[in-house]
Structures are given as structure tokens and as C-alpha cells.
Amino acid sequence: MRVLTPRRLLLTCALLAGVLLLVVFLCLKFGTSPISFYDLVLMLFRTATGQNDLVSSDFRLIVLNIRWPRILLAMIVGAALSVAGASFQALLRNPLADPYVLGVSSGAALGSILSLIWAAQLPGATPLGAFAGALAATAAVYFLGRREGELDSYALLLGGIITASFLSALIMFLMTTVSGRELRGMAFWLMGDLSTPTPVSSGWLLLVLVLGVAGIYTTAADLNLLLGGEQEAMHLGVDVVRVKLVVYLGASVLTGLAVSVAGAIGYVGLIVPHLIRLLFGSDYRLLIPATAIGGAIAVVLADTLARTLVSPTELPVGAMTALVGAPVFIYLLRRRAA
Amino acid sequence: MTPGEKTALEQPVAASQGAKPQRAADPPRVRVELASFAYTPEGGAPLFTLEATSFDVRSKEVVAVLGRNGSGKSTLLRLMAGALKPLSGRVQLEGFEVSQLDLRTRAQRVAIVQQETPLLFPVRVWDYVLQGRYPYSSGLRFQTEADSIVVRQALYEAGADPLRTRWMHKLSGGEKQRAVLARALAQQPLLLLLDEPTLHLDIAAQVELLRRLRRIANDKGYAVVVVTHELNLAAEFADRIVLLDRGKTLRVGTPAEVYQQDLLQQVFGTLLHVEHNSRGVPKVTFSGRDTE
Numbered sequence: 001m002r003v004l005t006p007r008r009l010l011l012t013c014a015l016l017a018g019v020l021l022l023v024v025f026l027c028l029k030f031g032t033s034p035i036s037f038y039d040l041v042l043m044l045f046r047t048a049t050g051q052n053d054l055v056s057s058d059f060r061l062i063v064l065n066i067r068w069p070r071i072l073l074a075m076i077v078g079a080a081l082s083v084a085g086a087s088f089q090a091l092l093r094n095p096l097a098d099p100y101v102l103g104v105s106s107g108a109a110l111g112s113i114l115s116l117i118w119a120a121q122l123p124g125a126t127p128l129g130a131f132a133g134a135l136a137a138t139a140a141v142y143f144l145g146r147r148e149g150e151l152d153s154y155a156l157l158l159g160g161i162i163t164a165s166f167l168s169a170l171i172m173f174l175m176t177t178v179s180g181r182e183l184r185g186m187a188f189w190l191m192g193d194l195s196t197p198t199p200v201s202s203g204w205l206l207l208v209l210v211l212g213v214a215g216i217y218t219t220a221a222d223l224n225l226l227l228g229g230e231q232e233a234m235h236l237g238v239d240v241v242r243v244k245l246v247v248y249l250g251a252s253v254l255t256g257l258a259v260s261v262a263g264a265i266g267y268v269g270l271i272v273p274h275l276i277r278l279l280f281g282s283d284y285r286l287l288i289p290a291t292a293i294g295g296a297i298a299v300v301l302a303d304t305l306a307r308t309l310v311s312p313t314e315l316p317v318g319a320m321t322a323l324v325g326a327p328v329f330i331y332l333l334r335r336r337a338a
Numbered sequence: 339m340t341p342g343e344k345t346a347l348e349q350p351v352a353a354s355q356g357a358k359p360q361r362a363a364d365p366p367r368v369r370v371e372l373a374s375f376a377y378t379p380e381g382g383a384p385l386f387t388l389e390a391t392s393f394d395v396r397s398k399e400v401v402a403v404l405g406r407n408g409s410g411k412s413t414l415l416r417l418m419a420g421a422l423k424p425l426s427g428r429v430q431l432e433g434f435e436v437s438q439l440d441l442r443t444r445a446q447r448v449a450i451v452q453q454e455t456p457l458l459f460p461v462r463v464w465d466y467v468l469q470g471r472y473p474y475s476s477g478l479r480f481q482t483e484a485d486s487i488v489v490r491q492a493l494y495e496a497g498a499d500p501l502r503t504r505w506m507h508k509l510s511g512g513e514k515q516r517a518v519l520a521r522a523l524a525q526q527p528l529l530l531l532l533d534e535p536t537l538h539l540d541i542a543a544q545v546e547l548l549r550r551l552r553r554i555a556n557d558k559g560y561a562v563v564v565v566t567h568e569l570n571l572a573a574e575f576a577d578r579i580v581l582l583d584r585g586k587t588l589r590v591g592t593p594a595e596v597y598q599q600d601l602l603q604q605v606f607g608t609l610l611h612v613e614h615n616s617r618g619v620p621k622v623t624f625s626g627r628d629t630e
Contacts, residue, residue: 003464003465003468003481004480004481005480005481006480089458090458093458094458095458095459220478221472221477221478221479224469225469225472227457227458227459227461228457228458228469231421231452232452234421234441235419235421235445235448235449235450235452236445236469236470236472236473236525237441237442237444237445237446237472237473238441238472239441277459282458282459282460282461283465285478
């Protein structure tokens with residue numbers, strides 16, 4: 001019997017972490033300015049061993065100051081969005097749930113724009129605004145998706161889409177009050193973009209990511225039971241109210257984190273958990289960490305493609321994920337209906 | 339309505355609650371004492387009321403709850419599961435108020451097999467049954483040696499042993515019902531509740547399920563309460579019957595005591611005929627024609 005053991009959990013995560021490392025290495029190499037593998041390995045080795053004076057200034061500028069921070073950001077955003085997606089799927093009992101599809105990302109985007117307009121000078125205003133926006137949007141979608149006290153999966157998806165379009169309209173309205181020069185940056189950011197540097201240090205982002213994921217992970221065993229329905233889970237001893245609250249807060253924090261850094265990158269939270277389920281099964285104790293690493297891999301890859309596909313121009317990474325994600329969404333929807 | 343039918347309905351509940359004398363010695367496992375419940379929408383009049391109900395369930399006893407749709411059978415079951423708090427009266431399991439038990443303790447003592455809930459993602463039978471061990475551990479709940487012994491035993495008792503590596507969503511109705519029963523058994527409860535477990539099963543699977551429940555009650559000493567529409571199966575396999583009608587408990591007693599032709603006709607609103615076989619088990623037949 002293949003039951004989940006701590007050993008299998010660790011081995012799977014180690015395997016995925018290995019893949020992530022490889023992907024990061026490759027993505028450090030590719031970009032507008034070419035760098036040979038030999039140089040990359042040599043310079044990375046020198047940086048790692050503290051021989052900083054032997055590292056070329058070109059390398060330091062391009063790889064360490066430009067590519068690496070962006071890859072780090074992509075990893076954080078990818079992990080946050082994927083775990084948020086997997087969590088929303090369990091919380092709302094809907095396999096098609098994703099922060100973007102549900103309009104939670106739009107809520108976070110609106111929250112951060114409002115915080116930019118009203119409280120730009122406060123440190124951490126953007127992430128807090130995004131978090132508040134995500135919380136409000138999740139609550140709205142949750143209540144729109146209820147019919148006769150039960151969550152209805154189609155009402156939920158429709159509620160999400162309506163919420164998203166309403167919030168986007170509000171965002172457009174607010175953006176017309178912003179001057180033209182900032183507009184292009186904002187439009188890019190809304191589409192999901194990693195090229196603008198964040199106001200918050202990546203150390204803080206990592207901390208919030210770890211706290212959010214760890215918080216959700218404490219409910220991993222409960223989420224497995226929640227998939228069979230709230231009533232059933234309660235009869236098996238799950239404190240459903242507490243679990244839902246933890247997951248709701250955790251997923252909103254993660255969505256807020258991702259959106260405040262990189263705007264609304266769509267479909268990552270949908271595709272990554274589905275791929276991981278196909279590969280390793282749907283046990284949330286494995287799914288959450290595996291999804292976090294898998295999400296990091298996916299967004300790093302998507303962003304590298306966005307950087308290099310039409311180089312030297314860049315696509316927003318959200319356009320890349322939507323190009324892949326929307327067809328997958330349609331496929332999953334049709335397969336479910338069949 | 340003839341006067342005879344009226345008296346049948348109005349006989350006090352307690353009068354027919356004739357527990358067998360040899361059983362009266364051990365204390366009942368579950369005591370439902372004048373428990374009532376009402377679903378009330380905000381600021382409105384109650385939509386549905388379950389009037390004060392009293393009966394006991396003992397260890398090794400199978401009790402069937404009968405009644406038409408909307409008669410309060412599921413409400414009664416949810417009261418016994420502790421999911422609902424009685425409006426008045428008490429529902430006690432070994433002396434403790436069920437709805438007051440914390441969730442974990444309750445899940446160790448009461449297991450409920452509900453009408454089908456679809457699973458969101460595929461899960462194998464073994465992992466599904468293992469969920470029954472949830473209230474016995476904490477944290478990430480990796481499977482222990484003890485868990486695997488209990489799960490194996492539960493699968494065996496439920497007749498689901500050959501299914502252990504199958505996917506839940508690929509099972510037939512009868513197979514799925516056995517896997518769901520196995521999960522409930524893995525909880526090692528004192529009280530096992532089943533809400534219309536025979537629904538969607540063919541007659542062979544129905545008989546097999548009830549025979550299995552009978553055996554589990556005897557072997558494990560569980561108290562079993564089953565809500566069903568199958569009058570004849572209930573008469574065959576249950577020790578006692580609780581007959582509900584529009585939120586009222588009309589009768590509690592052995593099948594022979596409860597299955598009175600005029601009473602059943604009144605409750606189920608159709609012409610039927612009750613006869614008792616050589617073992618004294620009542621049998622209900624429905625007349626297909628409107629003669630008589």
C-alpha cells in the first residue's frame with residue numbers, strides 16, 4: 001500500500017527542490033546578454049566562496065543584481081499563488097478555484113492601489129492593502145457562491161468572475177486619476193509583472209511566505225477530510241470552523257503577498273496544484289509543500305520565457321501564465337462537466 | 339378515518355416501549371429523553387419541528403428509524419450524532435450529553451454513515467478508511483502500526499477488504515457503501531448511525547448490508563441506529579423500531595409491536611397488508627390495485 005510516510009514526503013520535496021535548483025541555474029544563464037555555462041559556474045563558485053574581487057562586474061550586474069533578485073521574486077510569488085490556489089480549492093470545495101479566477105487577486109490589486117493613493121508614505125502599506133483587499137474579495141465571493149446555505153460550484157465561479165470584473169472596473173476608474181507616466185507601469189503590473197522592483201525587501205517577503213504556508217500546513221490533515229464535505233469532516237472530529245478560518249486568512253495573506261509584489265498573475269494557483277495532484281496524488285500533507293516548490297518552478301520558467309521570448313522587449317509574466325492557463329482551465333471545466 | 343385508526347395513533351409512546359426483561363439489567367448506551375428540535379428561519383415561525391422523543395438504544399442492539407420523507411428521521415439522527423443540539427430534553431451517550439462532547443471525543447464515540455457526498459479529488463479506499471483514524475491522532479497524522487491494524491480489521495468487517503487499492507470514485511454503489519461503512523468502523527465507535535444506507539443499492543446488496551450490520555452489532559457490541567425506508571428489511575434485522583410521522587414519534591417497540599396494519603397505513607398513506615410469519619416477524623405487502 002502506498003500510504004504517505006514522512007520519508008516519501010521528504011523524498012518528493014527533495015526531488016522537486018532539485019528540479020527547482022536546476023531551473024534556477026538555467027534561468028540565470030538565459031537572458032538578453034548571453035553568458036556561457038562555464039562563466040556562470042565559475043562566477044557562481046567564486047561568489048559562493050567569497051572571492052568577490054575575482055567576480056567580473058558585468059556578471060555581478062547582470063546575474064547577481066538583475067536576474068537573481070527577479071528569480072527570487074518569481075519563486076516567492078509562484079509559491080504563494082500556488083499554495084493559495086490549492087487552499088482555495090479545499091476551502092471552497094471547488095477544483096477550479098484560483099485566486100485570479102475567483103477575483104481575489106483583483107481584490108488584492110484594488111487594495112494595493114487604494115493604499116498607494118491614500119497611504120503611499122506608510123511602510124508596508126501596499127502589502128497590507130493587498131491583504132485587506134484579498135480578505136474582502138474572498139468573503140464576497142464566498143457569500144455570492146452560496147445557494148440555500150451550500151456552496152454551489154458554478155455560482156461560486158460566476159460570483160468570482162463577476163467580482164473580478166467589477167473590481168477591475170473600479171481599478172480602471174482609479175487609474176484614470178493617476179498621471180500618464182505611471183499608467184503604463186500600472187497596466188503592466190495589473191497584468192502580472194515581475195520587472196518592477198518591490199518596495200519591500202525579499203527577506204520580509206520570504207518570512208511572510210513561510211508563515212502563510214506554515215499556517216495553512218498545520219491544517220493539511222484536516223483539509224484532506226474537508227474534501228469529503230464539511231458535515232463529514234465534522235463527524236470525523238475536524239474543527240471545521242477553525243480550519244476554514246486559518247485557511248481563509250492564510251490564503252488571503254499569500255494572495256496579498258503575491259499581488260503586492262507582482263500584480264495579478266493568473267492561473268498559477270490552478271495549474272500547479274493540478275499538475276502536482278496528477279504526479280503525486282491529492283494528499284494535502286504532500287500537496288502543500290510540493291505545490292509551493294512546483295509554483296516556484298512554474299513562475300520562474302514563465303518569467304524567463306517572458307524575458308527572453310521577444311527579447312529585448314519583455315512580456316508581462318501574467319500574459320505568459322494566462323496563455324497556458326486559460327486553455328487548461330477550459331479543459332478542466334469541460335472534463336468536469338462530462 | 340375509522341375510530342380504530344385514531345386510537346392506534348394516539349396510544350402513548352411509553353406503553354409500547356416494551357424492552358425485553360433480560361436486557362433491562364444493563365444500562366442503555368444511548369438515552370434519548372424527551373429530545374425535541376425545531377428548524378427556525380430568522381424571525382420566522384419554525385419550518386419543521388421534531389416533537390419530544392424518548393427511546394433507548396442498548397449495546398448490541400439494532401434500531402431502525404422509519405417514517406415518510408420529511409418525518410424527522412434525519413433530524414433525529416443528527417441529534418444523536420451531536421451535530422444538532424436538542425431544543426429541549428437530552429440525548430446522552432453513556433451518560434454524557436452528545437452535543438456537549440468536544441469534536442474529537444465525539445468522533446471517537448459516534449460514527450455516522452451519511453447519504454452520499456461526492457469527493458472532490460480521487461482517493462483510494464485504504465486512504466479513505468484511514469480517515470476514520472483521524473480523531474485518534476494529531477498533527478500530520480501519518481499512519482501508525484496501530485492504525486493499519488484497525489483499518490485492516492474495519493475493511494474486513496465491512497467486506498471491503500478486496501477493495502483496498504481501488505479508487506473510491508470507481509466503485510459501484512454497493513462497494514462504495516462498504517468502504518464508507520469501513521471508515522465508520524475504523525472510528526471504533528460506541529454508537530453507529532446510518533442515514534438511509536440502503537438507498538441506491540440492489541436488493542442483494544441491501545440484505546447483505548443489513549446482515550453485516552446485525553453481525554457487527556452482535557460481535558462488537560455496537561449500538562446501531564439505521565434510518566431506512568425498507569419496512570421488511572427493518573422488520574427482519576432490527577431489534578426495535580422507532581416510527582416517526584410528521585415530527586412525532588408515534589411508536590417505539592419491537593417490529594411485531596409497531597407493525598400494525600392500520601398504523602402503518604395511516605403513516606405511509608397507502609393501502610398495505612401486514613402478516614406475521616412463523617418466527618413472529620411482520621411482513622408488509624402492498625396491494626397494487628385499488629380494490630377493497
